[in-house]
Every structure is written in structure tokens, then in C-alpha cells.
Amino acid sequence: MADMERKPHGRMGYATCLPDPRWDDNDFVQNMGHALAGLVPMKLSELSGKGEAELQALAQEAAKTITEKGDVFQYQADQRKRGWKPSGVLSALATAYAVLALNQPGEGVTFFAFHACFWEHEGCPKNLDR
Numbered sequence: 001m002a003d004m005e006r007k008p009h010g011r012m013g014y015a016t017c018l019p020d021p022r023w024d025d026n027d028f029v030q031n032m033g034h035a036l037a038g039l040v041p042m043k044l045s046e047l048s049g050k051g052e053a054e055l056q057a058l059a060q061e062a063a064k065t066i067t068e069k070g071d072v073f074q075y076q077a078d079q080r081k082r083g084w085k086p087s088g089v090l091s092a093l094a095t096a097y098a099v100l101a102l103n104q105p106g107e108g109v110t111f112f113a114f115h116a117c118f119w120e121h122e123g124c125p126k127n128l129d130r
Contacts, residue, residue, distance in 0.1 A: 013044030013101065013118040014126045020113035028074070033114050036094060040116045043098035048118060059099045065092035 017033035047055065065088050073089035100109035101116040108117025108124065115125050 007120045008048070008118055009120055009126065011045050011048075012041035013048070013098075013116065014108075014124070015040040015044075015097070015114070015116040016125050018110070018113045018115055018125060023113050029113065032090075032093075033112075035090060036097060036114055036116075039090070039094035040097045040101070043094045044101060044116070044118050047095075047098050047102060055099050055102060058095055062092040062096040062099070065089060066096065 015037050017030075017037055023029040023033075047058070050058070069087040069089050073087040097109060097111075097114070097116045100111075101118050104117070105119045105121070107121050108115060108119075117124060117126075120126075
């Protein structure tokens with residue numbers, strides 16, 4: 001789809017948790033989805049005017065944070081006993097989803113029972129939500 005034909009989902013884009021029975025009993029995944037549903041649209045709005053090189057750098061930084069500190073984030077209850085500090089992983093995940101969604105104008109990104117997109121597209125869960 002050419003840039004001129006793209007129609008954004010407003011300034012904030014769109015993000016939603018998708019029904020997936022694999023995660024119905026997983027509180028961690030459910031809570032992550034709800035947190036990302038609030039954070040990713042803000043990141044989409046913030047990053048929508050950035051150039052490709054800047055988005056690439058942000059994606060690399062997010063990937064580094066997620067890989068280096070993901071375990072600290074996932075097991076932070078254990079870390080509190082040892083002087084817990086914020087890991088930055090939640091923000092990095094929101095940035096990663098936003099960058100991926102901005103780079104997929106025809107479909108957005110769907111991963112781990114979560115969908116994010118900035119531009120309207122065929123098959124978007126937003127159309128099913130209404």
C-alpha cells in the first residue's frame with residue numbers, strides 16, 4: 001500500500017489483547033497484554049514521525065534491553081529482596097511492538113495474543129471489536 005493510501009487509526013494507532021485459550025490461565029501474560037494495550041498506542045503516537053534509521057536504532061536498543069534484562073523483569077518479585085530496580089523491559093516491549101507495527105502498514109504486528117497497528121488494514125481486530 002503506498003504511503004498516500006494509508007489511513008492511520010488516529011494519532012494513537014490501535015492495540016488490543018486477543019482471545020487465546022493458551023494464555024487464559026496465565027496471569028503474567030494477561031497483565032502484560034493489558035499494560036501493553038495502554039503503552040503501545042502512546043509509543044505509536046510518539047514514534048510515528050520518526051525516520052527509518054531512527055526506528056531501527058530504537059528497535060536495536062529495545063531488543064538489547066529485552067534480552068539482557070528480561071529475566072529480571074519476569075522474576076522481579078525475587079529481585080526485590082536484593083535491591084530491585086526497574087529493568088526498562090516493559091518500555092522496551094512497548095517500543096518494540098510500536099516499531100514493528102509502524103514497519104508493517106498492511107497488517108500491523110500480532111504476537112503473543114497481542115495486536116498493534118498504526119494504519120487501518122484488512123483483517124484488523126479493531127473491525128471485529130465493533
